Amino acid sequence: MTAPAQPSPAFEYAPAPESRSIVDIAPSYGLFVDGEFVDGTGEAMKTVNPATEEVLSEVAVGTEADVDRAVKAARRAFTRTWGPMRPADRGKYLFRIARLLQERAREFAVLETLDNGKPIRESRDVDVPLAAAHFLYHAGWADKLDWAGLGPGPRPLGVAGQVIPWNFPLLMLAWKIAPALATGNTVVLKPAETTPLTALLFAEVCRQADLPAGVVNVVTGAGETGRAVVEHADVDKVAFTGSTEVGRSIARAVAGTRKKLTLELGGKAANIVFDDAPVDQAVEGIVQGIFFNQGHVCCAGSRLLVQENVHDEVIARLQRRIGTLRLGDPLDKNTDIGAINSAEQLARIRELSEIGEAEGAQRWQPACALPDRGFWFPPTVFTEVSPAHRIARDEVFGPVLSVLTFRTPDEAVAKANNTTYGLSAGIWTEKGSRILAITDRLRAGVVWANTFNKFDPTSPFGGYKQSGYGREGGRQGLAAYLTGADSK
Amino acid sequence: MSDRLAVRKTYKLYVNGAFPRSESGRTYEVTDTRGHFLANAARASRKDARDAVVAARAAFGKWSGATAYNRGQVLYRVAEVMEGRHVQFCDEVAAGEGLSSSRARAAVDAAIDRWVWYAGWTDKLAAVLGGANPIAGPYFGFSTPEPTGVVAVLAPQRSSLLGLVSVLAPVLACGNTAVVVTSGARPLPAVTLGEVLATSDVPGGVVNLLTGDAAELGPWLAEHDDVDAIDLTGAPAGRAMELERLAAGSIKRVVRPPSEEPDWTADPGTSRLTPFLETKSVWHPIGL
Numbered sequence: 001m002t003a004p005a006q007p008s009p010a011f012e013y014a015p016a017p018e019s020r021s022i023v024d025i026a027p028s029y030g031l032f033v034d035g036e037f038v039d040g041t042g043e044a045m046k047t048v049n050p051a052t053e054e055v056l057s058e059v060a061v062g063t064e065a066d067v068d069r070a071v072k073a074a075r076r077a078f079t080r081t082w083g084p085m086r087p088a089d090r091g092k093y094l095f096r097i098a099r100l101l102q103e104r105a106r107e108f109a110v111l112e113t114l115d116n117g118k119p120i121r122e123s124r125d126v127d128v129p130l131a132a133a134h135f136l137y138h139a140g141w142a143d144k145l146d147w148a149g150l151g152p153g154p155r156p157l158g159v160a161g162q163v164i165p166w167n168f169p170l171l172m173l174a175w176k177i178a179p180a181l182a183t184g185n186t187v188v189l190k191p192a193e194t195t196p197l198t199a200l201l202f203a204e205v206c207r208q209a210d211l212p213a214g215v216v217n218v219v220t221g222a223g224e225t226g227r228a229v230v231e232h233a234d235v236d237k238v239a240f241t242g243s244t245e246v247g248r249s250i251a252r253a254v255a256g257t258r259k260k261l262t263l264e265l266g267g268k269a270a271n272i273v274f275d276d277a278p279v280d281q282a283v284e285g286i287v288q289g290i291f292f293n294q295g296h297v298c299c300a301g302s303r304l305l306v307q308e309n310v311h312d313e314v315i316a317r318l319q320r321r322i323g324t325l326r327l328g329d330p331l332d333k334n335t336d337i338g339a340i341n342s343a344e345q346l347a348r349i350r351e352l353s354e355i356g357e358a359e360g361a362q363r364w365q366p367a368c369a370l371p372d373r374g375f376w377f378p379p380t381v382f383t384e385v386s387p388a389h390r391i392a393r394d395e396v397f398g399p400v401l402s403v404l405t406f407r408t409p410d411e412a413v414a415k416a417n418n419t420t421y422g423l424s425a426g427i428w429t430e431k432g433s434r435i436l437a438i439t440d441r442l443r444a445g446v447v448w449a450n451t452f453n454k455f456d457p458t459s460p461f462g463g464y465k466q467s468g469y470g471r472e473g474g475r476q477g478l479a480a481y482l483t484g485a486d487s488k
Numbered sequence: 489m490s491d492r493l494a495v496r497k498t499y500k501l502y503v504n505g506a507f508p509r510s511e512s513g514r515t516y517e518v519t520d521t522r523g524h525f526l527a528n529a530a531r532a533s534r535k536d537a538r539d540a541v542v543a544a545r546a547a548f549g550k551w552s553g554a555t556a557y558n559r560g561q562v563l564y565r566v567a568e569v570m571e572g573r574h575v576q577f578c579d580e581v582a583a584g585e586g587l588s589s590s591r592a593r594a595a596v597d598a599a600i601d602r603w604v605w606y607a608g609w610t611d612k613l614a615a616v617l618g619g620a621n622p623i624a625g626p627y628f629g630f631s632t633p634e635p636t637g638v639v640a641v642l643a644p645q646r647s648s649l650l651g652l653v654s655v656l657a658p659v660l661a662c663g664n665t666a667v668v669v670t671s672g673a674r675p676l677p678a679v680t681l682g683e684v685l686a687t688s689d690v691p692g693g694v695v696n697l698l699t700g701d702a703a704e705l706g707p708w709l710a711e712h713d714d715v716d717a718i719d720l721t722g723a724p725a726g727r728a729m730e731l732e733r734l735a736a737g738s739i740k741r742v743v744r745p746p747s748e749e750p751d752w753t754a755d756p757g758t759s760r761l762t763p764f765l766e767t768k769s770v771w772h773p774i775g776l
Binding site (some may be wrong): 471 | 627716757766
C-alpha cells in the first residue's frame with residue numbers, strides 16, 4: 001500500500017483558548033526561604049511568555065548569601081522538624097501536597113504554559129497530573145523505607161541541593177522534591193532561569209499544606225545561583241537535570257566532597273522502526289517522540305532509524321501527519337506545537353539545523369505559518385542524514401528529527417548505540433521476540449517498545465553512559481536520597 | 489628441607505587472557521615486609537593500561553551477554569581453582585602482608601568464600617534489584633539491572649588478596665569487565681589470581697590485572713573515555729579528588745575511597761554491586 005504523497009490539509013478549527021484568568025501572576029516574586037517569601041539580595045530578572053515575549057513577572061536572582069540562608073534554613077528543618085518527624089507524618093504531608101496540586105491543577109497548567117510555552121493540552125494532561133502522581137507515589141514510601149531494598153534502617157542524607165531545567169518545570173520539581181522529602185531530606189531547589197513561576201506557586205502550596213518552615217526552599221536565579229547551591233559546603237546531596245556539559249562541571253565541583261550526586265543529562269535517542277511495524281502507529285510514535293513538548297525533551301526520539309525498505313512509505317506518511325500538526329497559541333486547546341522556550345534555545349535549534357543542511361542532509365518542513373511575536377520553530381525532518389552529521393550526534397533539544405536507515409537488526413543496534421548518550425530508545429515491530437532481543441542490546445536507561453515518551457512515578461528513569469547516573473522514580477530512585485550499608 | 493633449588497616464578501601482567509611483560513620493559517622490586525627480595529614485578533605503563541581497556545571493551549559483549557546462570561558457574565569455577573592454589577596464596581599473602589601462617593590462611597579462606605558468595609549473586613540481581621512496575625495505564629513495564637560496562641578498579645593497597653577479591657568479584661558478578669591496578673607494594677597474589685582466572689573459563693579480557701603504581705596509572709584510567717566506571721578504593725592518599733575530577737569528563741560512575749582501608753572480613757551487602765549496575769526500564773502497551 002502506498003501512502004498519499006501530498007500532505008492533507010489541516011481542518012480549520014475555531015480558536016479554543018484556555019482562560020488565563022484562573023492565574024494571578026504577581027508583578028514580582030521574592031525567594032521562598034524558611035517558609036516565607038523574602039527579598040533576594042541580588043538584582044531581579046524578568047520572566048517572559050515565550051509565545052508572546054510579554055513580560056510575566058520579575059523574579060529575584062538568588063545570590064550566594066541568599067543560597068546560604070536557604071541552606072541554613074534547610075539544615076535547621078532537617079535537624080529540628082523534618083528529620084525527627086515520624087515517617088508516617090512526613091508521608092501525610094506529601095499526600096496533602098499531592099491533593100493540593102490536584103485541586104489547583106488547572107491553575108498550575110495555565111501558569112506552566114504561560115511561562116514555558118508548551119501547549120496547554122500537554123501541561124494539563126501530562127505535566128501537572130504526573131507531578132501530583134509523583135507526590136502521591138512517594139508519600140506512601142515515607143514510612144516503608146525499610147522495604148526499599150537498601151538494607152535495614154536507611155537514613156536520609158540531610159540537605160539536598162537540586163537544580164532543574166526549563167522543559168518540564170513543575171514535573172522536574174516533583175521528580176526532585178517528592179523523593180527527597182519522602183526519604184526525610186530537606187531541599188533547596190533552584191528552578192530554571194526562564195521558568196521559575198510554577199516553582200513559586202508550588203511554594204504557596206507548601207504553605208497551604210502547613211509544611212514546616214525550611215523543609216522546601218526555592219531560590220530562583222540563573223547559572224550562578226545554581227552553582228552556589230551545588231557548591232555550598234553544607235549541602236549533602238546534589239541532584240541535577242540538564243545538559244551533559246553542565247553535568248560534567250557539577251561532577252567536577254563535587255569531586256572530593258562527601259556530597260552524593262545524581263545526574264540526569266542529555267540524550268540522542270534512537271527510535272527504531274522495523275518493516276513489519278504498523279506504520280500508522282509508528283508514525284504517531286515518531287511524532288510523539290520528537291514533537292512532544294517542542295522536542296525539548298532529554299529522552300526525545302531525535303534519531304529515527306527506519307528500515308531501508310519502508311523508508312519512503314514511512315517518510316511520506318510522517319510528512320502527511322506532520323502537515324496536520326497545529327502550531328500556535330499554547331493556551332489554545334487544539335494546539336499541538338507550542339513556542340520554543342527562549343530566544344537562546346531558538347538560536348541553537350536554528351544553528352544546528354543550518355549545520356545539518358550545510359553537511360548535506362535534506363531539510364523538510366511543512367507549510368506552516370509562524371506567529372509574528374515570540375519564539376517559534378516549525379516541525380522539521382532531516383533525511384539523508386549520516387551518522388557523522390552533527391544533527392545525528394548533538395542534542396538539538398528542539399522539534400528536529402534526523403532520519404537514518406538500516407538494513408539488518410545488527411545494524412540498527414550498532415547505529416542506535418553509536419552515541420555518547422544512553423538515555424532512551426524506541427522500537428517499533430510486531431515481533432515480540434525481536435523487541436526483547438533488541439531491548440536487551442540497547443545501551444539506554446528507558447526503552448519504549450511500540451510506544452514512546454511515557455512516564456510514570458513507579459518506573460525508574462535515568463541514563464546510561466554520558467546521559468548521567470542515578471534513577472528517578474520507582475524503588476530504585478529512593479537510593480539517591482538515602483544512606484545505609486547497602487545504598488552506595 | 490630438601491636441597492633442591494626452587495624454580496622461581498616470573499610475575500607478569502595479565503591482559504587479554506595472556507601474561508605479557510610491560511610494553512615499557514619496566515619492572516620493580518617486590519619485597520616482603522622485612523625487605524627481603526620476593527620478585528621483580530612488571531611495572532605497567534600508560535600503554536599497558538590502554539591495551540587493557542581495549543581488551544576489556546572487546547570482552548564486554550560476550551561476558552555481559554552470557555546467561556547469569558553461566559556467569560555464576562564460571563565465577564564458582566574461579567573459587568574451585570583458587571582452593572587448589574590455597575598453599576601458594578597463603579605463602580604469598582603471608583610474605584607480602586607480614587601475616588602469620590594462620591592469619592594468612594584465614595585471609596585466603598575468606599577470599600575464596602567471598603568469591604563463592606558473589607558467584608551466587610549473578611542470577612539473583614534481577615529479582616532483588618529489578619521487577620515489574622505498576623504503571624498507571626495500559627502498559628506492561630519492568631526494570632532490570634544491567635552491567636555498567638568497563639570498570640577500572642584501583643585495588644586496596646594493604647589487603648592484597650581478600651581486598652582484591654572483595655572489589656573485583658562484585659564487578660564481575662554484575663557482568664562488567666575489569667581493568668585492575670593491583671596493590672603496588674603487594675602485587676604477587678594478584679598475579680597468581682590472574683593465573684587462576686586464566687584457567688577458570690573466564691574469557692580473556694574480562695579481567696585485566698596491572699601491577700604497578702596506582703598514582704601513575706590512575707589518571708589514565710580515570711580520564712579514559714572508554715571506561716564507564718572507576719572504583720577509587722585503592723587510590724593513593726590525597727589523589728582521589730583529582731581522579732574523581734578526571735572521571736567527570738565522561739560522566740563515569742565513581743566509587744569514592746573510604747577514609748581508611750576497611751575491614752574486608754565484614755559483610756559487604758550489595759554495596760559493591762549496585763554502583764556498577766544500570767537500571768533499564770522497558771515499556772510495552774497492553775491491548776487486544
